[in-house]
Amino acid sequence: MTLWRHFTWPAWRDQPGRVVLAVIAVMLGVALAFGVHLLNGAALAEFARAARGVNGQPDLVLKARAGALTDADLVELLNRPEVTAASPVVEAMALWPGQVGPGGRGLSIHLIGLDPLALLASAAAGHPLAPELTPQVESGVGGLLGANVVHLNAAARKLLPAGAKTLTLRLPGDGKPRDIELAVGGRVIADNTPLGVLDIADAQALFGRLGSLDRIDVQLAPGTDAKAWAANLPARWQATPPDDAGARLSDMTRSYRVNLGLLALMALFTGSFLVYAVLSLATAQRLPQWALVGVLGVSARMRWRLILTEGGVIGLVGTGLGLALGVGLAAGALKLMGSDLGLHGASDSSAELLFNQPLLVPALVYGALGLAAALVAALAPALTVRRIAPALVLKGLGLPASRTLPAWAGLALLGLGAALAGLPPVWGDTPVGAYAAMFLLLMGGLALVPALVQGMTALLSHLPANALLLLARERSRDQATEARRSLAGVLVALALAVAMTVMIGSFRESLLRWLDDALPADLYVRSALRAANALPAPLPPALLQSLSQLPEVARSSPQVTARLRLAASGQAVALTARDVSAGGLPLVERWSGVREADALPVWVNEAARDRDGLKPGQVLQGELIDGGRLLKLQVQGVWRDYSRQNTALWMALDDYRRASGDTSTAELALWLAPGQSLEATRAAVRKLGGDNVEMAAAGELRALSLKIFDRSFAITVWLQAVALAVGLFGVIASQSAQALARKREFGLLRHLGLSKRQLMRLLLIEASLQGGAGAIAGLALGLGLSAILVYVVNPQSFHWSMEMHLPLLRLAVLVGLAFAAAVGASLLAGRRALGTDAVRAVREDA
Structure with a gap:
């Protein structure tokens, strides 16, 4: 405590900005993770309460x-x-x-x-x-x-x-x-x-x-x-x-909640690198003082414990503030969206749902995560201070040699991560193997940064030789391990930001293409009335005939939605019957075998294939819930379904009518005649159906789908931005630590005849090498992580396949921002370090 009062506290008091930055990093990570947990719990509690109310x-x-x-x-x-x-x-x-x-x-x-x-x-x-x-x-x-x-x-x-x-x-x-x-x-x-x-x-x-x-x-x-x-x-x-809608909702949303929670923890993960950068900076600035107290009798163990205490204090303060902020964020979101998160219309019990759920255990868990992140981030600076030789440091001989993993270990981590990505999900639809693979890819990429820096440094040998290039090449080769430490935060943040950007861009592009296939008609009409099962009620036959004979309509295609109970599982699933030849069936698998004569052809979505094991060519039994008729079905293919995460089947309308005896029509797709306007067709339909029908144009449904998509991923983009900002702050602090730790080196170079302008050029070359390595590594890792998200996490979690799409402009902005942050931070910190008089800097070695 005496050392803390006389040594650590004055340093923090003189430069509080970096400490506050580290506390904010931990606070944001804990707040986002805890707030997302509270939001998920409030939504589940609301649906469980609603289910108890309706079902008794x-x-x-x-x-x-x-x-x-x-x-x-x-x-x-x-x-x-x-x-x-x-x-x-x-x-x-x-x-x-x-x-x-x-x-x-x-x-x-x-x-x-x-x-x-x-x-x-x-x-x-x-x-x-x-x-x-x-x-x-x-x-x-x-x-x-x-x-x-x-x-x-x-x-x-x-x-x-x-x-x-x-x-x-x-x-x-x-x-x-x-x-x-x-x-x-x-x-x-x-x-x-x-x-x-x-x-x-x-x-x-x-x-x-x-x-x-x-x-x-x-x-x-x-x-x-x-x-x-x-x-x-x-x-x-x-x-x-009784149907436990709350439990069913929990199962249906487990993947979304897990993914959102892990994404929230991403900010805490990258924030730990910022804590590491701040403590490294403090260690570099106070290295002579650490050496002095070591000479005066403070043991290496005591120095190690003091650095860990600094990390613990940052973690405790950040965690406490983060838990309070997390409650505030959750309360604000519930106030804006309602206790059911806007899914049904807000109720007045948001605060009740928020504070009636268990809070102590989650608060302890997320508090422990925040404290652990700060302590883990403090380990490397603590070990550095513990390993220094005080007498050598006082003589200006610097830090001990850094320890790092060999390049083959990084390659092994990458290979192991690629292998784990192929594991099936566990606990329902949770892709644990994919998440472990992403973590191993990040660790493997970090381990390979020194080799990448050394490889880029070797390129300098092909340039015309001069003193600055020689100095930059030799120092970059010797300090490649330090580059891994300084670039760790921005590399992780950039990789995750690239991965999420590619995944969201791929999903959105695939959704647009899917909407083009799923909505082939110009206008869709259905009854505004609902049956007892909440499905659209049948449209009156007279109205159907009148709609199909409108001069504004070139052709129409009816559709029926029914419920089917699968004999194998007893599960009730949605069955859509429509004219398959009219389009709207985006197939991802097609069966070309011989169909059984007495089996009705059906097409299943990806959830049915993954959850119920319904493969193309498979014969199954089903029972129409409303009519009670047994059907023998054969799977003809698998279609992409972005509208559901549960099992659904499609059937040709003629087959459904023959098998069920149901001649009703719940929805009608209309194609406009040439030269007819959409508004004129709407007016004609409204004149016939009045308030008893609902209409939506294909363009409106596309716009609504994209609006829902963007709203669903808004919190994802926000969490991604927070994590990236924390990572950029981390690289700025790390580069500042390196530049300030080199004051005496810069002073010596000034004595040897180099000007400030030449030293700034030297820093520019070194920062460009390290920043370029970080940007390249972050981009490469991000693309690897995005492949796991697109081809593993989304199909396993949500049963939605998609094609990868690279938003090149956004990726260029992300990579350029990371590179500019690394280079700019190094130059700014170098200018500050060069502001110290060269004689005074060298005199510290005497």
Whole structure:
């Protein structure tokens, strides 16, 4: 503590800028990582809470294997002794006329029909089935049983006009949509998208489904084995645990959250190099003082511990500030985007979700990471101070020889990294092997920097010989290891920035090409109404005929979206039926074998190939969920699907209609006739369909897709910029450390006759060699990392393949910025070092 007070603290007090820079580096890294973790946790908590509100808390959910349940099924179920409570449910999606949802489209409200008496009975028994859906009314039970009364949640009440007592909604019908009028009743606390709860008898009558049920939420007697009970049910029933949407969302977004978290840690990783540069600079400036205290009796171990203490103090201060800033960043993001991160519309519980999740353990983890990064960064300067010979340093003989890995070790690390990149993902879709490969490539590239500097130095021998070139060549050859240390931060930051730039550019370019293939028509029309499963309701047949006969339309192509249950896994997946010859099927694999005569051809997306093992030529069984028909399918190819991360299938529309008997059409693609304008066609479609249809031009869908893409990667670009800025600060500090450590060398060269101008030229040559080596190594490593991101991480994490695209202008800017930072920092630091009088600098050796 005495040494700290009399030796370290005065140095920090006299030059606080570099210390503050190191603290900021640790702070930003910890803040970004911790803030991203809190954001992920808040989003998952919101979806889990929404799922509990809609699905309740039953032991099992009973559905019919085909078609719908009936009131007779409810009676039979209640007569089973193991059942203590059963809540029948019917659902529908209604259009809210006059309200606009995301993207300017019509807003739908989720309507749920429940038996309020069954809910009250389950609550009285101590096992509430759906507490967040139980209406809260002021008029007691009578208010629950009022005719055609809807109880709304907060999201729906926000859309009500002030003082409104009734609500008009629109439901899909067999021939045409129909409006229903409901009285506004009490409240439900389920807080998600707009939602309303009705008495089940009213709901069945209003929905046109008398005697029909969608599901029955079942509560079993204590001690009953739910799995065994479900196995003994009649074949027409299917009982499963309630759908955990929160867990499903966690699985679906795991890859995104892991990648985002690792990207946030990138700033901390590069920040550790800045801490290293700051401590190296301080070590270089105070080397005579370190030697002096060594001569006065301070042991090498004590000097080593003191440098580590400096790193620890920087880490502790930066970590504490970073954790606080991380909470602030997360709170600000939740305030802007809502507690569900803008996916459904903001709710008012952002702070609650943020602080109700576990905070202590994550704070300790990210705090430990920040402290560890600072301590690891302090190891090299600490070892340098520990290894010095104090008497030799006081005589001006400088630092001990640097230790470095041989070039073959760097090549071995590169080879091992390339081998690990081919490993399959673990823990679902997490490409652990690819991440390890990227780390090994970075370490291998750092190990090869000295060899690269020496190779570039050898090029100087081909230039006309003079004193400056000779000095630059010899010093660059001798100090190649120091170049690795000084360029480590910018090399890592540049490599990661290049990798992310190439990956994002490749993804965006591939998305543009995919949109051109997936959206071949000029205008897309679908119903603004939704079925109970939230899929678009069928368009009325009369409207379909009228749309296809419009003079503005050259041709049309219908499309149907259905749900299919794969027999092998029991998983419900999306099935799209459309005219395959009309385009829109960007294939990445095609099967040219012989098709089985009784099998229907289907095309699967990459997620189906990777997750479910559906390969071209494979025969599988599927069951239409809505119709209950069994289908024999054969995979004809694999198509690229940037709209999903889960399994989806395509089928020819004619095959689907023959197999299912479904003649409805949910969406219609329209190609304009020659000379017809898009706006005139829109007006004609709107005249026929009114508010019951939604339209989107291909250009609008492309623009919306690109907007979503850019928004999704905005935080990625920001994190990348922060990491690059930290790396550039690191190289500036490192070059300053080297230049200031050479004051006496510059003084000696001045005594030997070199002018300041010549010394600046010498520094320019040396900095150009080192900066060029760092830029070349960073670019090469970045391209290698981008190949892993494009060809390994994205296919394994998201099941999206893409072609590599090199944004040359952006890459040139990144490389030029890194080179300019290295050269400019060296020249500025050299000018400062040369400002010291040569005689005074050399006199320090006496």
